[in-house]
Each structure stands twice: as C-alpha cells, then as structure tokens.
Amino acid sequence: MTIEKINHPYLTAIKRTDLSVPVRYLMQHSLLRGRILDFGCGFGYDTDELKRRGYDIIGYDYYYRPEYPEGKFDTIFCVYVLNVLEPYAQAEVMMNVSNLLSPKGTAYFAVRRDIKEVGFRFHAIYREYTYQCNVRLPFLSLECNSSYELYRYNHFNKLPRKKGETCSFCNLSRSVEVICETATCVAFYDGYPVSPGHALIIPKRHVASYFDLTNHEREAMNIMLQYVKQKIDERYHPDGYNIGINVNEAAGQSVFHVHMHLIPRYKGDVKNPKGGVRGVIPGKHIV
Structure with missing residues (x-):
C-alpha cells in the first residue's frame, strides 16, 4: 500500500520567545529600513516584537496571518520559508516578494543550512508529512554558517552593471517597472x-x-x-x-x-x- 505524502509546511512554524537569528542580524546591522514586511511570518513573533520596538512593520503568513499585504515595501525579510516548500511554491514566494518590494527596496531570504536529509518527513508531534530541502540562491550572501545563510536581493535592474555588457536586457533599464x-x-x-x-x-x-x-x-x-x-x-x-x-x-x-x-x-x-x-x-x- 502506497501512502500519499501531502506537504503541510505550516507545521514548521515555531512559537518563538526571542527574535530569530537572521532578524537579529538585520537589526544589528541597521538593515531594517522604512516600511517593512515579514513575509511568511508564521505565528508572528518577529513581526510583533519589532513593532513593539518601534519599527513600521506588518506580517503576512498564508496560514496564520492570511490578509495579503497591500502596496510596496522598503524592506522585506523571508525567514526559513523556502526550505519547507516544494519548487513551485518556492517560485511563488519569490515572485510575491519581488512584486511587493519597492523599486529601491531590499529583500532578505534566510535559509537553513543544517538540513541533512531532503524530502518528506513525518512530523513526530503533528503526525503529518512536512517537506524540507536545501536552497541555494544566486544572490549576495551576507552571512553563512552551519545553521543558516542570509541572502540579499535587489531587483534585477538595480544590480551593479557588468563592465562591457552590451545586451539591453542584461543591462535592463533602471526605469522599467x-x-x-x-x-x-x-x-x-x-x-x-x-x-x-x-x-x-x-x-x-x-x-x-x-x-x-x-x-x-x-x-x-x-x-x-x-x-x-x-x-x-x-x-x-x-x-x-x-x-x-x-x-x-x-x-x-x-x-x-x-x-x-x-x-x-x-x-x-x-x-x-x-x-x-x-x-x-x-x-x-x-x-
């Protein structure tokens, strides 16, 4: 008998009592600027604690805070979300984050680096299947250790120009939306x-x-x-x-x-x- 494995990524949300390590890094390096979005916030501890500290921030999570954000954001962070999603869902998250980011804004993706086995695992507490995988992104890495890696993302047309590049699409105009x-x-x-x-x-x-x-x-x-x-x-x-x-x-x-x-x-x-x-x-x- 074959058991169909259905992914339940919401089971990976953690009820925190302190700021997550990637968010502490962003705060300590003064990278949390302007209007901020915590995309995939889970139960929302990072969001609520930063708001308590005076940051202009809202949180969105498909399962726990499902009101989709409106407008554009100067800073977006997405912490430990991509690792528990299958490829199609990873792409959707990245498209949503890039769509919500203001033209001159910056997004940060934190991914786990301690995952040893890729695939479905049976959650010991919830008795449901959750998926996990390693994720590597073609963006600037700000921090990387055995626990996590933090990437910085800016819109494709806001990246530094490559010397000698003549293709108009590789050198996409900074004015395009x-x-x-x-x-x-x-x-x-x-x-x-x-x-x-x-x-x-x-x-x-x-x-x-x-x-x-x-x-x-x-x-x-x-x-x-x-x-x-x-x-x-x-x-x-x-x-x-x-x-x-x-x-x-x-x-x-x-x-x-x-x-x-x-x-x-x-x-x-x-x-x-x-x-x-x-x-x-x-x-x-x-x-």
Missing part, C-alpha cells in the same frame, strides 16, 4: 508597449534562442507567465491576450536575448482581431 522575479527569470513592463500592460518575461542568463533554454528555464518562464497574467488582470482588466516569442531575425527578433511577450488585448483595439498571431504574415491570417 519590474513585475516579479525568480532565481532564473524576471518579468517587467515593456518600455514601448503595444497596449497598456504589455509585459516581457526573460531568463536572466543571456541566451538568444528560446530553443536553447534549459528545461528549467522554460518551465520557470511558463510559471512566471501565469503570475504576470494575474497581475496584469488586476491592474488593467484586459479582454484577451496574445503570447509570443520571436526566434531569429527572419521571425522579427531584434534583441537577441530570449523574451516572451504577453500583450493584453482590448475589445475594439483593432478593427478585426480574427486570426490573432496568424497575422504576423499579412494576408495569411484569415482562415
């Missing part, structure tokens, strides 16, 4: 939109053709596509979408760094929308 990021991909609103809400999704790795992406990069872009569509729906309320990727000059590619267009469509934006993406070749779109 980043919608969300994961470890491997970033989405932002097009600087020359075809329609209101026109967004681009790119891999962070410089690669010209969609067909040269790794399986992981393609899957990450598809996951991000769903998230970006949701954010455009919330802001612009379009009536439809076109999704497209140009590959090679003959197909119209002019920036040779893979980019997926998500173009919102609105009733009446063209006289006759029949054919949709078939219209890339004039006269061939009516069937």
